[in-house]
Amino acid sequence: MQPAATGPMRHWAQINEFSFIAGIRLLFWLGRVFGRWPFRSVLYPVLLWYLIAKPSARAASRDYLRRVASVEADSGIVANWFGVLRHFASFGECILDKLLLWCGLFDTRSVELRGVDLILKQISTKRGGLLICCHLGNLELCRIMSTLQSGLKLTVLTHTKHAVKFNQLLAQINPHSQLNLMQVTDLTPATAVLLSEKINQGEFVAIAGDRIPVAPKPRVVFARFFGAMAPFPVGPYILASLFQCPVYLLFSLRTDRGAAIQVEPFREAIRLPRKNRDDALAALVNDYAARLEGNCLRAPLQWFNFFDFWRSSPLSHTHGPH
Numbered sequence: 189m190q191p192a193a194t195g196p197m198r199h200w201a202q203i204n205e206f207s208f209i210a211g212i213r214l215l216f217w218l219g220r221v222f223g224r225w226p227f228r229s230v231l232y233p234v235l236l237w238y239l240i241a242k243p244s245a246r247a248a249s250r251d252y253l254r255r256v257a258s259v260e261a262d263s264g265i266v267a268n269w270f271g272v273l274r275h276f277a278s279f280g281e282c283i284l285d286k287l288l289l290w291c292g293l294f295d296t297r298s299v300e301l302r303g304v305d306l307i308l309k310q311i312s313t314k315r316g317g318l319l320i321c322c323h324l325g326n327l328e329l330c331r332i333m334s335t336l337q338s339g340l341k342l343t344v345l346t347h348t349k350h351a352v353k354f355n356q357l358l359a360q361i362n363p364h365s366q367l368n369l370m371q372v373t374d375l376t377p378a379t380a381v382l383l384s385e386k387i388n389q390g391e392f393v394a395i396a397g398d399r400i401p402v403a404p405k406p407r408v409v410f411a412r413f414f415g416a417m418a419p420f421p422v423g424p425y426i427l428a429s430l431f432q433c434p435v436y437l438l439f440s441l442r443t444d445r446g447a448a449i450q451v452e453p454f455r456e457a458i459r460l461p462r463k464n465r466d467d468a469l470a471a472l473v474n475d476y477a478a479r480l481e482g483n484c485l486r487a488p489l490q491w492f493n494f495f496d497f498w499r500s501s502p503l504s505h506t507h508g509p510h
Contacts, residue, residue: 220287220288224281224284227284228277231277231280232273232277234280235273235276235277235280236273238276239269239272239273239276244494244495244496245276245494245495246272247496248493248494248495248496248497249271249272249275249276249494250267250268250271250272251267251496251498252275252414252491252493252497253265253266253267253271253272253275253488254267255414255415255416256414256484256485256488258414258415259414259415259481259485260485260488263485263488265488265489274489275489278442278489278490278492279492279494281442282325282326282442282490282492285326285328285329285442285447286326286328289326289328289329294329295446298445298446298447299329299446299447299448299449300443300445300446300447300448300449301448301449302448302449302450302451303436303450303451303452303453304449304451306436306451306453307340307392307436307451308339308340310434311339311340311390314390315387315388315390315433316341316386316387316388316389316390316391316392316393316433317387317392317393317433317434317435317436318387318392318393318394318395318424318427318428318431318433318434318435318436319342319392319393319394319395319435319436319437319438319451320394320395320396320397320424320435320436320437320438320454320476321344321394321395321396321397321437321438321439322396322397322398322438322439322480322483322491323396323398323399323491323492323493324398324439324440324441324480324483324484324487324490324491324492325439325440325441325442325447325487325490326440326442326447327344327394327438327440329440329447329449330342330394330438330440330449339390340392341386341390341391341392342391342392342393342394343383343386343391343392343393343394344393344394344395345383345393345394345395345396346396380427380430383427383431384430384431387431387433393427394438395423395424395427396421396424397420397421397424397437397476397480398420398480398493398497399421399493400419400420400421406421406423407421407422407423407426408420408421408422409422409466409469409470409473409474411470411473411474411476411477412474412477412478413477413480413481413497413498414481414484416498417498418477418497418498420473420476420477422469422472422473424476425458425460425469425472425473426460426469428455428457428458429458429459429460432457432458432459433457434453434455434456434457435454435455435456435457435458436451436452436453436454437451437452437453437454437476437479438450438451438452439452439483441483441486441487441490442487442490450483452479454475454476454479455472458472
């Protein structure tokens with residue numbers, strides 16, 4: 189069921205990061221010095237305040253959880269205040285993991301690598317590829333692990349202006365946290381040429397497949413995602429068609445044993461025809477949306493998009509077939 193409109197829709201990048209960085213510093217200090225349980229004892233009162241004070245994030249989480257429960261009845265997910273609190277708590281744990289990663293206190297030996305041999309095989313060809321990532325789990329873990337894989341050079345395309353304070357905190361913990369990030373507001377021809385050169389030199393480029401680009405007129409395609417049509421960017425597939433390189437999907441999840449990084453093959457190469465180009469893009473986006481949904485169902489509380497994902501922003505878009 190499509191939720192009723194509740195007011196003007198804002199682009200996700202217009203939603204400012206919540207401003208209690210001092211609280212994050214305190215939580216980080218607790219987790220670093222005393223471990224996760226003292227961290228959690230302080231985290232939950234903070235999250236309870238956030239649950240009450242941020243109705244838009246609360247509504248977005250509840251809507252997502254309701255969709256998950258409707259698709260997977262035995263998922264154990266409930267779309268009430270307790271379910272939203274669990275969702276926020278999972279996000280809090282992810283923030284702690286990011287901070288511990290960049291200060292060297294996260295045990296990377298506990299990380300299970302799945303499908304990484306696909307990347308290593310591609311590295312052996314002396315040419316890189318495109319990784320389509322998402323806001324499921326902890327992308328920082330993938331960046332850290334990339335430094336531990338011989339020969340792997342990774343550039344992550346990001347829009348971090350909405351999270352300036354948090355990224356400043358990461359930079360204070362470890363200046364290297366900013367080294368392989370490329371800030372992009374729009375994918376210009378010059379950016380595409382630079383990225384193409386990186387791939388031709390054997391590097392990998394990562395781009396999110398579940399966030400509408402920050403641009404005056406972003407191109408998106410609507411695909412079915414948890415039972416309703418949602419907007420997805422076409423940028424990753426257009427870039428891949430320009431690069432003519434292998435495309436992989438990248439997922440990272442917290443597990444009972446620690447964490448797991450999973451690489452899945454998506455396309456050997458993407459060639460967009462001049463005729464029926466929109467149909468070809470729609471097929472790619474629908475495939476991605478289905479794969480993302482399947483991975484979200486493995487860990488529903490680890491998908492972190494706390495805005496109304498299913499409603500289009502007021503920016504321009506193109507529709508894929510329903």
